[in-house]
Amino acid sequence: MTDPTPRDIVLVMTDQQRADLTAREGFPRDCTPTLDSLAAGGRWFDRAYTTTPLCVPARISLLTGRFPSAHGVLGNSGYDDPARGDDLIDVLGAAGFRTALVGKNHSHLTPERLDHWVEFGHFGRVPPSAATGTDREFDDWLRAHPGTTTTPSPFPLEHQLPARIVDEAITWLDTAGPDDRSFLWLSIPEPHVPYQVPEPYFSTYETVPPAATTADALADRDFSWRYAGKLAEQSGEAEPDVLARARANYVGMLRLVDDQLARLVAHLERTGRLATTLFVHLADHGDFAGEYGLMRKGPGLPEVLARIPMVFHGPGIRPDRGPSPAHVSIADILPTICELIGTPVPSGVQGRSLVPLLRDPDQTSDFSSVYVEQGYGAPYREEDLGDRTPGVRRGADGRVAIDTVNEVTQAGVRRMVRSGRWKLLAGAAGTVQLFDLSTDPFELIDLAGRPEHAATCQNLQSELESWLVSRDVRA
Template structure:
């Protein structure tokens, strides 16, 4: 019998927000236990750290250059020949997604037999002048329909007054905890375990919207953190303090200084959402045991990207710094069927495009030629001869459009509009406090990394490379032309 597969993803969770990672404040006992019984990855990244491209990497196993989504662009159809769910469905898996897909059209199945959808509060999907009856939020979102049935009112996701990008504002959830979207995702996932075809292995993707803002944890979880004196966020010596001082108070800002009290409250809400998620993930894992399938199920946990939460006075995601681009990744085989090295850690650099080939290999399903990622199962068994030496990441973000390359030990960053370069030694300086790009000691390493990025960008339609040199100021694109036809 092929293994069942449970893929658990959360949205906007930093790599370091796990107790097992040594976080000084957060409590994540269920995820810590999953890591202790499985394999914990120390250098996992999201190549394009924002929702849509990250999910394209998970679903297709492609690099951003191939899946074509190199920034945040709505209304670009998802027409991929091979998807994770599609390949598993062809191999006789019963496939289901619960929660966030963030694809277009909104109800595109992307190879799943069924999707119980909640993409969260997305500005585009709420604009009636941008959508049709089959893509508008009120029509498409299964959670909202359920919530209104449960409350008997025209309840909406905006009732708390919080924006979906308000990373600096936190308020407790105003309804019963069981009505929270995190609880709903687990309830629906458990219901799938009841309704699944018992004659087939299953692939269940439980895709949570939180801890993405709005920061609205249930009251009991907010109370765990609201009075904690939070450690200060790291601020590098390279940060423009004067510019940060000029940006204050906007709850959806990307860069700026906010009062410590407000920042601590935002962190309290963010950590509370993660602990709430941890408890609900524990509930889902317990349901696997009650269904008698826990020992037959491969479990993978990760996030689509991080949340800067004040690091270097930045918020949200899209930037190449660790708080944004680095993600948690845990692989666990409770039944020990696959020979993973229990309780081990992997330090090789991995990326979201590696999830699809990992799950296909675990299922014994052929990996399509379009997949550019690599299965991490050999890393989990400590039986690999060679691995990639780096990954390339990027994000089209206006004047902050950026590219980065890293091996998990060093990181080179190039801002494509200004030409600014940065280099960090992640072993000695994991908080990225000191930019080494201008030092004589690292001059050779800077040139080595620059050469690698030139290789990655050579031939790109944006024209980032000319005659072997990086060219600043070329117009960034949020998607590449080959996916818009």
């Protein structure tokens, strides 16, 4: 019988990857064949969610098993000292694993806490001086092209960040001794903006299925959404040709990343380590990828931002080609790894171990709902801004650059709970929205005020209250 305890753990995190743009979820372009294959041979979840659709707080939730309202980091700054007990690196180090980060950090981790550290950001190596030669030229090119490129990247595949990150990962994994156990956080900073790809990806994915929604949907949403639409117009990202190219580049980036993960998986198999390696893939959050006339992230808790891909493959996992019906969270990763390696879950962890689901596909009890949160303070009104335009700056060349994560799009506390086909959103000032995701996956029709759905709405409000109370989440 195969030992269910993994020898090594490879945790792959992609940045801003939408869950639904995969063939296994019905997307007509085959842009994630490697991950789809791992999912079919392992366990995957189509009701997996981030704790919040923002890089830093979501990554700290991954590492600490806590929701942002508990670890205290609600934005992408001021994250050096979150409220936490032992985190994932503490746990794995104490269990005898050598540890490495290769790729994007954007968390409270620091290099001295791990055995190996090779950091990349969205514009290449960190610090920039760590890159040399053509790699450095490519990183400089990325900094000069922070948005969407409408022509192929002029640098070949081997200089793209996912290729270099996988090269570094393979090199480190191969340094393991015969008795070593290794944990690798392989953190790829794509398909996050800049939206760019080289050939053949640029041409192969030049035409992709269009988004299901348009900017017209913004008219019925709160000011944070409409402000994001305003930024897209100011930057030119809302132009139909630019938006279509950005979406096409995004899908091409998915395939580029997947092809590099294929190299890593092939190397693990060739060296005889795949069978003893727990391979986990997930994203920190999603991307609009053209929905509502937007790219990037920013306002609200829509499915395209809050739902994430999540795949487990390796020893002790009972394969099932179909998705688990369980509702799971990025906060569940730490307690899951703890149970898989036989170590206690640290105090203060709010996530749930997924091991019962990984070992028995029919097990779904205690996973009937999932909770997500976003924002802080009071929401902005249009009249609050005056002449200010948060999230907008002009470069030396006069071009407008935007940041869709700003004081407007993040203002206002929002909470959501998903259970089965239903999703409840609780916003500022007691506002409640109800959506039937089975018929309305892009949340265009609010059912909260309809008498025939009053009981469903009340039940989900009670479920939300249970989440807030049972996990001591601060409302």
